Amino acid sequence: MNIQKLRDVADSIFEQHNYDDAFIIYDTIYTQIWTAIGLIQNAYLDFTNKYLGGSFKLNYKLRSEFNNEISDNIFKKFFELDSEQILNEFIFTIFNKLQCISYSSYLCKITSTESVYLDFLILQNLVKENELKDWVNDILKFSTPIVEDYNLKKIKTNLTDSSIKRQLIENSEKLKNTDWKEINNCILDYLFNMGDNSSTLYTSIKKTVGTHFNKKTHRKKTQSSSKTDYSNQEKSYTYYRNERHEKFSNFFEEKFDSTKATDFEKAKYYGKVLGLSGKVTKSYIRKKYLELIAKYHPDKVFDLGEELKILAELKTKQINAAYEWMKKKYNI
The missing domain is CATH 1.10.287 (Helix Hairpins)
Incomplete structure (x- = not known):
C-alpha cells in the first residue's frame, strides 16, 4: 500500500473541510502502520522467547538495536519506506486524524475519549522527540498493538487515565513555543466540542496556550514527499462525496x-x-x-x-x- 499517495488523497479531502470523509482514509493508514508496529513487536517477542527463554527480562538496549533492524525491514516490505519516512507519515496521519475528530460532531460522539487522549499523547512525544531513532520502541511504552494473522485486533493502553492527562499537560508546556503548538489548540478544540471546558486538563492547557479561538483554520501544512496528482485527488474526492452514506463502513468493519x-x-x-x-x-x-x-x-x-x-x-x-x-x- 502506498500510504504517501493515500495520505495525499486524505489531505485533499481534509483541506475541503470534509473531516468525516478524510477520517476514513487517515484511519486506514493509521491501522496499517499500527499493524506493522505490532508485527515488529511480535518478531521481537518471538526472538526472545525462542533464543533467550521466557524468563528473560526485556533489555531496553537490546530491544532498541533489534527494533531498528526489524523496523526498517518490515516497513520497507509493507510500504517501501524506511523507518524515518514512516515516522513522518505516522505523525501527520495522527495529527490530521485527531483534527478530523475534533472538528466533527459525529466523530466526537463515536470515538472513545480514551483513544483520543492516547493518540494526542503519542503525537506529542513523537514530535518533541524528533531526534529519537527508535521511535517504535518509544511509543510501545504507551500502548501495545494486538496483531493476529496480520490483522490489528486492538490497541491496548499501558497507562492510567490520570497518567495520560498529566503527561498531556506537561507536554503542552514543552510544545507551546515550537512549530507544533497547534497540537495544544487541537486538544482544546476537542475538549471544547466535547463540552469539557472546565476540567483540569482543559484549564491547564488553556493557561499554557493563552488566547485561543475555537476551530482554528490555520493548520500546520503536511509534509508529504510525494507529488500531488490533483486530477486523481478530485476524482477521489468526488467518489467519496457521492458515497457519503457509506463513509464509516470500513471504520465499523474494524470494530x-x-x-x-x-x-x-x-x-x-x-x-x-x-x-x-x-x-x-x-x-x-x-x-x-x-x-x-x-x-x-x-x-x-x-x-x-x-x-x-x-x-x-x-x-x-x-x-x-x-x-x-x-x-x-x-x-x-
Whole structure:
C-alpha cells in the first residue's frame, strides 16, 4: 500500500473541510502502520522467547538495536519506506486524524475519549522527540498493538487515565513555543466540542496556550514527499462525496467481530451493510446485494489509484460476508 499517495488523497479531502470523509482514509493508514508496529513487536517477542527463554527480562538496549533492524525491514516490505519516512507519515496521519475528530460532531460522539487522549499523547512525544531513532520502541511504552494473522485486533493502553492527562499537560508546556503548538489548540478544540471546558486538563492547557479561538483554520501544512496528482485527488474526492452514506463502513468493519456477535447483532450489522430497510424478503436481499456488489466492484474505481482499489476491495469483501450470512440464515 502506498500510504504517501493515500495520505495525499486524505489531505485533499481534509483541506475541503470534509473531516468525516478524510477520517476514513487517515484511519486506514493509521491501522496499517499500527499493524506493522505490532508485527515488529511480535518478531521481537518471538526472538526472545525462542533464543533467550521466557524468563528473560526485556533489555531496553537490546530491544532498541533489534527494533531498528526489524523496523526498517518490515516497513520497507509493507510500504517501501524506511523507518524515518514512516515516522513522518505516522505523525501527520495522527495529527490530521485527531483534527478530523475534533472538528466533527459525529466523530466526537463515536470515538472513545480514551483513544483520543492516547493518540494526542503519542503525537506529542513523537514530535518533541524528533531526534529519537527508535521511535517504535518509544511509543510501545504507551500502548501495545494486538496483531493476529496480520490483522490489528486492538490497541491496548499501558497507562492510567490520570497518567495520560498529566503527561498531556506537561507536554503542552514543552510544545507551546515550537512549530507544533497547534497540537495544544487541537486538544482544546476537542475538549471544547466535547463540552469539557472546565476540567483540569482543559484549564491547564488553556493557561499554557493563552488566547485561543475555537476551530482554528490555520493548520500546520503536511509534509508529504510525494507529488500531488490533483486530477486523481478530485476524482477521489468526488467518489467519496457521492458515497457519503457509506463513509464509516470500513471504520465499523474494524470494530465488528462476527465470531463474538450474536445473531441479532449480525442481522443488524449485515442488514446495515446491505442497506436493508422496510419489509425484507429473500428477493429484496438478493436485489440489494447485486446492486451493491456491482456498485463497489474494484473495476469501478480502477482509475482512482491502487489505494482506492484496495478500499473498494475491502467494501466488496464486507458485502459478500453480509450476503453469505443472510443466505445461510434465511435459506436464500
